Amino acid sequence: MPPNRHITTNEPSEEPPVPALTAPLSKAAQEELLQEACRQTWAAYRVAYRKRHGVDPVRNAKVNTNVKDLVKRLGRDEAPLVAGWFVSVNEQYAVKRLHDLGVLLSGAEAYRTQWATGRQVTATIAQQQDQTQANASAADDAKALLRRMKGNANAQ
Structure with missing residues (x-):
């Protein structure tokens, strides 16, 4: 049989289908996706923070930068989930710093692993x-x- 038999017969191919090629996103579209992820990340963090501490967290230029950096490090899908979860962390340093976003950012990958595994350290x-x-x-x-x-x- 020829090596390209899956093309010439009615047998199903064992090869995965090739996804359709899509044009790369424009810089404006990429920025909009990033900003939407930042909004979602901030919202998840703010809701969890308010629930735990009884007040909204401080929001300023530094915090906005931290949110953006967190999204860049953890990705658009996981950053909101990790940010919301982070406020439940009972690690002494995080609690003492009242779950400051800078603490989350400084240990983003470790906190992401704790979130993913369900094990706080x-x-x-x-x-x-x-x-x-x-x-x-x-x-x-x-x-x-x-x-x-x-x-x-x-x-x-």
Whole structure:
């Protein structure tokens, strides 16, 4: 059979269909999509913030820049979801800073991973994981020492 048999027969192709080519978006269209994502991100953050803290968050030029940067880093689809979720974070630093958008922006990828996995990482959890690793490393060191001691005893 010829290599292009899927073209000459009625058999379904195993190859995925090729998507239709679309013209790239104009700069104005790209900017409008970005601005819409920024509006959605701000709205999600503001609603969650007001629910948790009882007031609207401060909005100024710095905050607007943070929102735009967050959308650029996390994407138009996930930025609003992560921003709304972020206000539920109980990490000491975030709570102490009253869920400032700068905190979210500074750890955007880590907060996105916490949102995606449904696992918040607090200082206590991080400390427990650090202690667990320290214990495992100490146990590995002790096992290695015992193996060396056993090897030396067998050599004599």
